[in-house]
Amino acid sequence: MHLPELYILRHGETVANAEGRMQGGFDSPLTAKGEAQAHAMAQRLADQGLAKGAFDVISSPQGRAMRTAEPIARLMGCDVQTDTRIAEIGMGQWAGLLLSDIVERWPAQYENESVLEFYRRVPEGESFDSLWARTGAFLSDLTRPAVVVTHGFTSRFLRAQVMGWGMDRLGEVPDGQGVIFAFRGGQQTILK
Template sequence: MSYPEIYVLRHGETEWNAARRMQGGLDSPLTPLGRAQARAMGRALAARGITAVTHRVLTSPQGRARATAELALGPDHAPEPRLREIAMGDWSGRDRAEIDRRWPGPPGEHFLDFYARAPGGEGFAALWARCALLLASLDGPAVLVTHGMTSRVLRTIATGGGRADLAALPGGQGVVFRVAQGRHELIPAPLAGGAEAG
C-alpha cells in the first residue's frame, strides 16, 4: 500500500525519559533538553519548507507530544488518539531497574520483546492495527508527532515492512524521520550551538 509523505517526530526528552521510567499512557514534562530538541526539530522541518500550512500536523493527545508539537510547529495541530504511546500496563510509571528486578526477562532480551511482555500492556498487535488505520486514513502529506514505539511501528508500516523489521529502523529523540514512497530518511536536527540531539 502507498501512503502520503509523512514526517515523524518523537517527543523531546522528558523527566521520566531521563530517569529511565516507563511512561506508556502516563506523562511527565519535557526537560530543558527536550524543549531544545523540539525547537531543533521545528528548525529542521522549516529548513525543508515543512509547516502546518504545507502538511497536516497530527499529534498524540499525550502532553509530552503536544508540547513538542507546539514548540516545533506552533499551535496549528490536531490531537490524534491513534498516535498515543504503546500502553505499558503494570510497568507504567516504574523505572527500568524495578521492572528488571520484579519482572526479569531472559538474558540478552531484545528491546522489542521487553515491550511486548509488559503485564497488562497493549501489545504490538493492537499498536500495529491502530497505526495501520491511521496511515490508511491520511489523505495528504502529514507531520506526525508521537512516541518511540509508535514512531517505529508507523515508519515500519509506511516502508512496507513487517514486525521483524521494527528493530532495523533507527530511533532516538531530537531527530526527524521522513517516509515517502516507501523510502525512509533520517533528518538530523542540530541543537542551537551546533550539537546534535539524540
C-alpha cells in the same frame, strides 16, 4: 500502501526519560533538553521549505507529544490536530516504573529476551498486534502531507508500516529523540 509525504518524529526528552522511567500512558513534562529538541526539530522542518498550510501537524494527545508539536505548528502556520491512534503503547504495570525496578521484579524476563520481546510481554500492557492495528488505521486515513509527532514505540510501528515491513522487522527500525524521519516518494531520509 500509497502515502502522502510524511515527517515522523518522537517527542523531546522528558523527565521520565532522563530518570529511566517507563511511560506508556503515564505522562511526564519535557526537560529543558526536550524543549530545545522540540524547537530544533521545528526549525529543521522549517529549513526543509515545507509550504505553510500544505502540511497537517498531527500529534498524539499525550502532553509530551503535544508540547513537542506546538513549536512545529507555529512555524508551519497551523493548529495541532490530535489522534489517539498515535498515542504510546500501553505499558500496563510498568507505567511510571524505573527500568531498574522492572529488572528487579521481572529478572528472568529481562535477562532472557531481546529488547522488543521484553516489551512484548509487559504485564497488563497493550499488545503489539493492537498497536500495529491502530497505527496502520491511522496511516490508512492520511490524505494530506503531515508532520506526525508521536512516541518511541509508536514511531517504530508507523515507520515499519510506511516502509512496507512486517512486525518481524521492528528491531531494524532506528529510534531516537531529536531525530526526524522523512518519507518522500517511498524513500526514508533521517534529518538530524
